Amino acid sequence: MHIRHIKRLVFVSAGILALSVAGCKPNAQAQNQNTEQASSPPAVEVKKTQADVPFVPTPNEVVEQMLKMANVSNGDVVFDLGSGDGRIPITAVQKYAAKRAIGIEINPDLVKQSRENAKKAGVSDRVEFLQQDLFKTDLRDANVVTLYLLPDVNLKLRPKLFEELKPGTRVVSHAFNMGDWKPEREEQVKANNGRTYTLYQWTIPENVPNNLRSSQK
Template sequence: MQLQRMLGLVVISVGVGSLMFAGCTQQRNFEAEVQAPTTTAQPQERQADVPYVPTPEKVVDRMLKLANVSSNDVLYDLGSGDGRIAITAVQKYGAKRATGIEINPELVQQSRENAQKAGVADRVTFLQQDLFQTDLSEATVVTLYLLPSVNLQLQPKLLQELKPGTRIISHDFDMGKWKPERVERVQGTARQHTIYYWVVPKNPYFS
């Protein structure tokens, strides 16, 4: 009888211990589920491909003169920064319209304010857009101050969307195998700047 009582106590102890262990295990798993962060992938907003470096006014003037901007022109400035090229094209060179494409919303707001101050907000538009997603087909002049790699990525889009005869002017950076029709250098305060000029051909092909 004594032996049976002792065996019974051992069985009861093991059973209680197993329940306690199971309970602790379930508790830990539950806590892990509660504490584990729930992550949902959020679409990331595209960041600028090019850092903002304003083009000196002296270079802006030379770019627009080289493009022979007139009242017949619709200018698109890709990566328009504070808006100075688009604003100057309308204010000083009489462009019919100008559109600045800029991905940074703060710079877009600043550009719109600058256009208001210059009195040309009715003819100058600034859009917060990815320049690779922008329809360029109405442009007769396109200005750029990007990077060599971005210029090369952009080249097929320019040749596909722009009409033959459209002028393209780039500050400082060329387009690889697409040789410019003219190259000019402008001495700035701190360094020399280079301006490249192309005209979109009727049958563009570059091997």
């Protein structure tokens, strides 16, 4: 009787353990599902601003080609929107003899770094870096505009370019186009890092079609 009683206890204990393990599986799955749901971003439309654009340095080979596409020369005033560490404005005056170059950057640390880089390059007298949101910047002095932003930001910026820039102003974008404002030129640049980059170039027209004055594609 004693041995039979022990066997019964072992059988009952094993059954309880099996039920406990089986009961844990759905809870673990539910926890995983909750974790996945929590990590997934909500499906909402976000309006992009300059603050949403991460700083990704443009390779020097791409910088050079952007300025060549814009045909930068003496007398030009270059505005670089989202200027990061300042390499485009600095190169514009240092190698392409631009009269003046202005970098617009919202990150104060990058503005500080840009000013230090300009000082080291000996071009602080012709290069200026402003800590501003590019959507609040007055662009009317520019006759060349360069940018490396995001598709949504480009589209939001497009009406401002048409409103403030003079006809004949050249615009060059790294990586992203301007929706149905078709570029005059599109070029591929292979950098020393082995990657290939796409550049787009436009000229502000005398008469802007109504459909391009909207930020929509």
